[in-house]
Amino acid sequence: MKTKIFNLLIIISMVLFSCKGNKQEKEGTDSTKQEDSTVMTTTNLAFNPSDLPVEPLFDIETSAGTIRIRLYKETPLHRDNFVKLASERYYDGILFHRIIKGFMIQAGDPYTKDPAAADKYGTGGPGYTVPAEILPQYKHKKGALAAARRGGPSNPQKESSGSQFYIVEDAGTCAQLDGDYTVYGETVDGFGVIDIIAATPTGPRDRPTTDVKIISIKPVL
Template sequence: MKKLLTIILSLCFIASFAAKRKYQYVKITTSKGEVIIKLYNETPLHRDNFLKLAKEGFYNGTIFHRVIKDFMIQGGDPDSKNATPEKMLGSGGLKYTIPAEFRDSLFHKKGVLAAARDNNPEKASSSSQFYIVQGKVWTDSALKVTEETRLKFKIPEWQRQVYKTIGGSPHLDKNYTVYGEVVKGLEMVDNIAAIPTGKANRPKEDIKMTVTVLKKREVRKLEREFKKEAEKK
């Protein structure tokens, strides 16, 4: 009985600790602004992979090589570093993929960070390439068509309201892993999405990025800002 009680108390402690887990944040800086992104704890494989690459400086100097207005901005191809204007991009990466981590609560609303991938049956993600959704605002009728022709499932009502107000790209749901969201600086996404593009949707102007992981003091400052903003509402 005593041993059982000890096990139960230990499990309660672990559950309590997990409930208080802090989020990790990364900052992407470009000539068009910067965003701060919260990485989801619900997608640990993608979260940890992105953090690892960011800490190694892997993304620094790469560009947003594929940009489609009202859809998304994509980057993370290591071949894009110092690439010539004629170079076709989008196939670069490391020699591994990341298993899909689909979660019903995570969907393609405007501002989310998601993993790019090639066409594989497991829907495994690229080791490094990612995109940030700009998307657009949807109507009920357009969402219904997307459900019937692309998704083959019904979008939950609370998510429909987000797509009808904030916007996003619902046709990607449960096809590409969402693993973070912009919490500050969403204007950068809009600025990059507005850039003229050429062949293969590559911007005519190279938008290089620097990706860093926020330190604890930076996270504390950020969370204080969020708290003040919430108190004003």
């Protein structure tokens, strides 16, 4: 992309987050754990971020099919952070660890690469948050890409998780999240794949009983 990659301020304090709303609070599905810092080092980038346009397209290849998304130029902090992580292959091999049919599908926790760390699923991240970029024109429509975050009074600035994101399956039930979570992209193709993933059977804490994996996230050049 033509603009410089935003240098995010790394916050040492760990954060807790979730894609939550009134429905989830009533059902008791909100995460209550802390987000841990999971350090990942990469020497070879999958692509050069400076080669991308200001509103890049990405293919999220999953074990259930491919979802094509567009990142918004009006949310540059989230756009640049997503591009940075994708270029570092941060998301490769990560699972969709939280699925609520008729609501959303969530991924981005590096702990999910390790089956032995199942008790930590939903708590991992790169060790920093991203300042909120909540814009009124971007709603939780079908296929919207949004950042998960720590909820409640402990996060009054509504800062986003450094890596965890969710994709809206149902706009009606996710409308309650408008104005509270940063929406920074949208699906342009692969809506059926979202529905397939959302239909995955789940167990306690909305964990899928069958793994749905992100194989890679690559720019459409």
